[in-house]
Amino acid sequence: MTKKAQKSTQSLQIPKPILVTTSILKRISPQLTTRFAARLFTTPIKHKTPKREWHMENNSLTTSLLIPKLNKKIRVYCYGESKKRVLLVHGWSGRGTQLVKIADMLVNMGYQTVSFDAPAHGKSEGKTTIMTEFIASILELEKQFGPFEFAVGHSLGGMSILNAIRQNLHVKKAVIIGSGDVILDILEDFVKKLKLPVNYAGLLKAHFERKFGEPMENYAAHVAAKEVKIPVLIIHDKNDHEVDIKAAYNIHKYLENSELIITEQLGHRKILGNEKVIDSIKEYLEKH
Structure with a gap:
């Protein structure tokens, strides 16, 4: 190896x-x-915020938001000044500033990003959580901070966005990166x-x-994808050792309007900071 x-x-x-x-x-x-x-x-690992994310954390307007459905509070980050907002959703054991490079790009495009530490993640309450709590958080964030122009999610965040769209989250386009799919897998x-x-x-x-x-498979990404009509960009790395690339192909097959980008040698997390990936996201969101 x-x-x-x-x-x-x-x-x-x-x-x-x-x-x-x-x-x-x-x-x-x-x-x-x-x-x-x-x-x-159901117990995520809480990692320290790395230095590359400090500027996003320090320059965000942070607030604590109660999710009534869960009776849990989550930490929310509003980054940038625009009234046009984009929702960012991290993956398992991630945090609200993890998509920092994508957030910087979006702020430069003239958007404000709204991200959050999911329940039991980062500075949010709780020790255990599951995908349904990610979805409930997304839908409450839309009520409090929406409407959102777009949504970008990594890993479990990508699965959660597709499921939230099925449950009436309204966005014009979505981007999912390294998303899982079949629950049994x-x-x-x-x-x-x-x-x-x-x-x-x-x-x-x-x-x-x-x-x-x-049934847990109700939340499989490809199952949610069948009901998603908006354009979706799927990005996945060939060398992702945490989520097999077959997930990307399967989700792509069930979406009505999607594009698929396959990268190499970026793995599951490095992909979030890759310049070519970020440029591809920018280009996709700018397309009419």
Whole structure:
């Protein structure tokens, strides 16, 4: 494996104590193992804000917004002065300033960006969350800060935007970067990282469906895509080791009006700061 490939997979490593705990629980009880895995699956890691994002954080008007449906408060960042607004949505274990390079480009284009730390992320309340809480946050943000011209989302943020559009978020265009798709694929990838047998993905899926009372695949990106009529730009890297590129092709297949850009050697996160990617987004949003 090359150094570049090693670096791109480092973020996939599960801490050893968690793997040891999982291994012990697996020998004791599948039910306990499933509950432990479910807790891990819904608990994001809070990373420190890197220096490259400080100027966005420092120059944003920040506010705390209650999401009534969740009874949780989230941190909101309004960056730029324009009345024309664009919604930015980070991915799992991300934060509201993570799409900083895209935000800078949008502000230079004459927009204000509205982003947020999703529940249990960054400076927002809570320790656990799930995609439905991302969607609820997006829809409340539209009520309080909308209308939005466009929406740009990374990873789970991309999935959440497609689902929010299906639930009547109104934007003229959307951009999704490194978006996941099929929920069972996501769960299978997760249990693989925990070094659990693949059947635990099905056990986890059943656990969440009992808990939330609906099929998880209702929220698959391609399922939401069937009801999305606006133009959507899909960007995905060939060497994304966190979300397989097949997700991009499948979402593209189900969208009525979409363009697909495939990059190489940018992985899952470096793609957010790549100049060519940012130029492509700018060009797409400027098109009539």
